[in-house]
Amino acid sequence: MMSTPETRALYNSDCPICNAEMCTYAAYSEQSNLPIAFDDLNSGVLAEWGVTEDEATRLLHVIHKGKLHLGFDALLVL
Secondary structure, three states: OOOOOOOOEOOOOOHHOOOOOHHHHHHHHHOOOOOOEEEEEHHHHHHHHHHHHHHHHHEEEEEOOOOEHHHHHHHHOO
């Protein structure tokens, strides 16, 4: 049974810049065995995150240990 990662990032895979950035982070986290999940906002997870598509596309959203971080703070956590 796989546990839920303590860190999750919400990103827009339709945005070439966002997608490239998150793919880089995802590859690094996988190589380093870091428990980080990457949620594509286009995959139906917005309700789970409690944000609108507009909010999700304007700022990076990261949940770490149950706390939501936005924008630059989210980037630092990630």
